[in-house]
């Protein structure tokens with residue numbers, strides 16, 4: 001399988017070449033040259049597989065530069081009941097007779113769905129770096145979820161170090177405890193005296209220093225990484241198999257969305273032939289994507305227009321994976337994609353599809369909806385009262401929108417993207433009680449913390465990195 005860039009770079013690449021890369025050299029995102037198609041017989045065969053075996057089957061359609069036995073071993077050690085809490089890995093439960101089902105993607109080490117892909121990425125990185133005899137220093141900025149998922153995936157991995165910047169004193173006590181309690185030598189938490197944007201700006205400045213970046217072997221694990229997206233395709237199949245009994249049945253999915261990485265994996269599953277009727281994109285007050293699916297206009301928000309909400313992992317100003325879908329929507333026309341995401345966004349901060357382009361969206365199954373803080377509270381309450389099920393704030397955005405979009409005889413699977421324990425404050429506001437916490441995380445706030453406080457100073461961060469990599 002070869003990979004191409006959404007902006008037309010003609011150099012074909014294999015999976016392991018793009019594994020450790022971010023954007024393509026032309027600024028585009030990588031996609032497979034074609035989506036492998038699964039037929040009825042294949043779906044039937046896959047129905048009975050364990051999650052790890054299913055992951056192996058799907059991944060091998062896209063990865064031909066890792067020997068099958070090695071790939072099988074990598075997924076087998078990733079998707080275990082020990083790491084993800086259950087044999088099913090992504091258990092699905094029904095919400096009474098509402099037509100809604102909840103697929104739990106959030107029982108990994110950091111209680112959020114990013115573990116689903118990041119845990120695999122950790123093993124893939126270690127494997128590929130070992131094979132090349134190389135090392136990699138991952139640099140990132142986080143306001144919570146992504147950073148901790150990356151750290152828990154990379155901790156103790158040979159050949160990988162993580163330097164994670166976070167805004168000092170601005171993460172929840174639980175999030176701080178999650179990240180800072182890691183004692184692994186290859187994990188470096190840098191608490192920057194500033195807000196998230198300060199941390200993000202430092203990462204950008206360091207990454208723009210190409211000489212430093214090369215000398216220090218700096219890389220990232222951001223959500224545009226194709227391997228992350230590919231890992232997420234698996235749970236759409238796993239959810240479908242749990243909810244249906246035959247391949248003649250169709251389902252829909254509602255996905256709490258931010259950077260469009262999660263739902264883009266659903267798009268890939270649908271393009272492969274999984275019987276998905278609708279992919280419903282649920283946003284919070286940061287409704288860039290809802291606006292697009294309603295109107296055909298994609299308008300990147302300015303910093304001041306980006307709301308801080310109670311579903312913070314969906315607080316985005318632009319959706320970094322979105323270009324992948326638009327490329328497919330445009331019939332894989334790279335020059336039109338380049339025009340929209342390059343010139344139009346740079347000059348006008350957005351674009352509007354032509355009427356003809358907009359009409360094609362229905363054929364891809366996409367719908368959308370929006371949820372606010374008040375909706376979130378009401379949904380957490382009603383889901384608790386009616387179904388004795390506690391959902392987190394992001395999943396609540398999904399349940400709210402799914403309830404508006406559910407159709408008779410089409411099971412609607414809402415992806416649960418985090419556990420309520422991570423967002424205790426809003427749960428208290430909605431229900432007046434504390435969310436439960438998995439036993440392994442009891443008392444985590446009391447553990448010793450390992451982190452370095454630093455002013456928002458690029459030179460200081462660079463010096464810290466160089467000192468700890470030992471590279472000249």
Ligand SMILES: *Cc1c(COP(=O)(O)O)cnc(C)c1O
Pocket residue numbers: 112113114145146223256257258259260261262263313314394417418
């Ligand atoms: C990252 C995240 C999202 C958004 O996922 P995208 O792939 O960015 O669309 C939603 N909910 C939670 C809890 C997350 O951590």
